[in-house]
Amino acid sequence: MPFAKLLSSLACAIALVSASYAQVPAGYPADYAKIVDGAKKEGKVVVYSTTDAKLVTGLIKDFEAAFPGVKVEYTDMNSTEVYNRFVSESAANATSADALWSSSMDLQMKLAADGLAAPYKSPEAAALPEWARFKDTVYATTFEPIAIVYNKRLVPAEDVPKTHADVTKLLTAKADKYQKKVTTYDVEKSGVGFMLANQDAKYDKDYWELVKALGARGTNMQSSTGTMMERVSSGENLIGYNILGSYALTRAKKDPSIGIAFTTDYNLVLSRLVFVAKNAKNPNAGRLWLDYLLSKRGQTITSEQAELFSVRTDMTGKDSGTAFAKELGSAVKPIAVNNDLLTGLDQTKRLEFLKQWQTALGRK
Amino acid sequence: MFDPSMTTRGISIPRTTVVAITALVIFMPLGLIFWQSFLNAPFFNPAHRFGFDAYAFIFADSDFWTAFLNSVLIAGAMVVIALPLGAALAFLLTRTDLPWQRTIEVLVLIPVFVSPMVLAFGYVVAMGPVGFYSLWVKQLVGDVPWNVYSLFSIAVIAGLTHVPHVYLYSSAALKSLGSDVEEAARVVGANPLRVALNVSLPMTMPALFYAAVLVFFLGFELFGLPLVLGDPEGHLVLSTYLYKLTNKLGTPSYHLMAAVAVCIVAVTFPLVLLQRWLLKTAGKYVSVKGKATRQKVLPLGGWKWVALAIVAAWLMFTIVVPISGIALRAFVDQWGEGINLADVLTLDNFRGVLDAKDQVRAIINTLLIGTVGGGLAVACYTAIGLASHRQSGGVVKILDYIVMIPRAIPGLLAGLAFLWIFLFVPGLKELRNSIFSVWLAYTVVWLAYGMRLISSALLQIGPELEESARTVGASGARVLKDVTIPLIRFGLLASWLLVFMIFEREYSTGVYLLTQGTEVIGSMLVSLWSAGAIDQVAALSLINIALVAVGLAVALRFGVRLHE
């Protein structure tokens, strides 16, 4: 009897272990099973994200299939709302996100700098390029080039700019045609817009000439990519500057009016950053989600279904960042995930930049 | 306003409780905003310090002053446009023999119940640089003669969409005007036009002043319209400036937003007080009617067609144009210059809405909040109304003033304040994620409006009806239960329907309370608009309009008079 008992408990143990072993993704260390089990016990992962829920339905389904028992509670909001809620809730010790996945790179870095991100070395970290990880806490998950969009019906091929200088030239030379027909981010209203403008100023020595041209042409300043693309598609605007390429590509799939151009002098690349919250109620589930986002499996789905190019160095297919980077060569300038992004959030420096921008625009 | 002839002594404890709760839900958000404006960081940030930094910043920001000036200009323009039109419309519909009066009366009130965001968006799609109507006109005359994004257009559109507010108050005043004073003028020799100018107009002055103050005040709070139409050319008003502060410094600057909110309240609250004072002054113009004589309508003769043309033009511009714009946009997948409409008709946008779980949830939540939430809100307003029914004295006066306060706070900030309250007040955390938080925010923000509905229903009851019940032996509470409430049940029903429509079109209050599970159509529209998902916005807007239209139809079917 005692022997039978021993055998059965051994059998149970083996069964348990093999069961958990079966779900540890390939290539992960064995003790990852602890995280998986922990996640299953927690039962769900709360994700605050800026990525449209529609785009990630496939991703969520696959995650839940890969890790049965862990439900994804996904809330998509705009980047300020993500920040607002997370900060307020953390301060109040209320239930909040386990993982934050936002395209607002500077805000994500601020949250990390404020100690709200949990350090976690992801097993997938090695597959990411240098610029894409910060102190094993914050990780870039996508590779999204910034694009110039134009209305294919109304903009002739020779007008399509190939460099940033081309943009300035076009707007100055063909003033009549493009008067009030250009749109871009309002850098005061849009955090992303501000960040991109900051980066532009870094790489483009003639950036302020471009801004002057934008101002002279009475450019429409908007606060979201969606509205800009809507206006370009309808022909209300002919050119959209500093548009998120991923959105443009998704839209272009359905909308034959949208044309996309990348610049050869330099082309910024944005990424959506993810981290696990320090005070996450479901920390294991959070880590599971983070790793999944960075895994080949997850990246394949995001790049195929959501037009968010993969960021892993070992993915080279058609929707991969690596392939895109190869095409544009050295022009590709991914925005690095580090504390440089915080300078834009310094109040004095920010206001200074804004003032400079407004003056160049000729608005004040 | 309150009849002091009967004081009830029986139910003071529940009354005090009601007043206390009301005061609490009003002053907490306001107090929070006030306090926040005097800090230099979010109040929950341990590094915050007391100071005037926030005010210093906004007063030094030229954008603030531009926004302030624009708000004043637009509010003023709105009064200039809406007041004459609304008064004229009221006169035409109550005093003349204009044909189709019943229908026009209903149509005139539509803009009140359509969300301004939806209307603004409709104008972009209909009359924007490549809007449907713009392109047709361009084909005819070669150019688009208007710019829907200019400050002028915003002011004009805002003015025209607020005509119904002026109309409501003017027509109520005209209807209660004793016909004998006008007949007396005619008998001494004044022709109908002189009667209108020398008698009817001066006697409705208090109502017109009240309406003017209301429109100016609404102009200050304008959010959806300038958000959509002001962005492209950068025209700011105070509320959009506040919204912009969300991003200007990189991280949301609550203290700045609170400071701006305090500035807005500093302007709107005196206006609210002014309104109250005007209401009291109007009392002395109440005419004592003789025998009920039928009001003789003024025959318009040939002028009938001119009047109809003006009314039709207003209806066309204010209702038909934007709504047709949205309707069209909801049924196409692309639009603009060079597109043939017939090629792009589709139902995909609606399918997209139905596919998106959060949007379906938004529709359901909105319906719930409108029907169940509306009913609960009316119950609360009734409790508050009954607490001060037939009372005079300190408590009631306090209640009278404090219910006005929430009106003065922009919906946007009220929603944010409620988010903080739910987060930080112990015990409320669990309720935050439920739709209860949205419901509470709505109920408080619309407190003044709901109270007016209830108190006008209560005013209809002659005090003798309740007094007779007391004399046969009913206690104060029983009187309420057996006499008062049954007598106002029709008024309660009407209030419920009106609150339903208001809650349906609400959009700014829920913006910060939006979480998974508490989405409502209004705030979904704001976030979808910001994300640029215009086709969804159009489809969802159309659904929203349909819901409101159903509510309106039900209301009319029950004979609810919308003029209260």
Next chain:
Amino acid sequence: MNNPVSKLVVENLHLKYGDNPILKGVSLALNPGEVVALLGASGSGKTTLLRSVAGLEQPNEGRITIGDSVLYDSAAKFDLPVEKRNLGLVFQSYALWPHRTVFENVAYGLRLRGNAGGDIDRRVGDALSNLGLGALAKRLPHQLSGGQQQRVAIARALVYNPPVVLMDEPLSNLDAKLREEARAWLRELIVRLHISALVVTHDQTEAMAMSDRILLLNFGKIEQQGTPEEMYNRPETLFTAEFMGSNNHLPGKVAQVADGKALIEGEGWRLWGAARDELKPGDAATGVIRLERTHIADGAGENRVRTELITDMFLGDRRENLFKLGALRLRCYGNPPRGNGECFLQLQPDDLWVYGTSEAS
């Protein structure tokens, strides 16, 4: 003060609200300097008639003229607008414009007629002092008492010397005590200023006190018209008899008719009265006698009834007694005899008017 040739004539006026006839062919004439009272119960059409003359109601048929001017003529499809009729109208509710001072209320009519400023001042001043309102010129209506408001309304109607003044229940809004004083004062004013007035009232005492002639209206038709004495002492119909004065009613049946007199009997009584209709024995009839003509008798006798005293009421200047005669209640003035409550009442045949009634009554 009046235009001497301004006789107001109303011919055969008909007015319907939808299917509901209000005036069924009313004619009247108002001579210059005359005061005619339009008397009747609610719904009789008296106010509608007054307002039709003013132009505030739309008749369906008929003619209204004043002197040589035609105000309304259905045959010619002519209807002069209100503001051109130049009549004065005093509303029951006074209808003073609350946003204007007393002076402005009265002056408005003159301003519309284009009078010069100095002229207006003088004439308004006269009108106000005529009515004892001189000191109140700068007040607003809500600062005045009811009586003062009434006088302002009258001043307003008179100031531009209209040929006819129309008054709608001028005294009904006043307290009972004031009413008595006011009707004397109003009569004096009208007489002194030689005003032609058409006055609507439901109070027969008021009508008799104020007017030269009374038109009694009954459901849109004129029941009888005449001087106050004629109406009071020689009523032609039961309606008129019952409307005027305070009466005792004795419903019964005609037993005999002889010589212009009729013997009417009821339960426990029979009396001779003056036959005012064509009566024959067997007809249902009602006897009407004024209270002041009913006397307390010392005992049984001719044309007397035996009644029982129920109660008496002290009215200050006299006693009014209530008697029971079977199911009937009779009242009269005077001191009832002491005793067991039995009392005989004397009803003289000439004072007891007998009218025929339809079966239903």
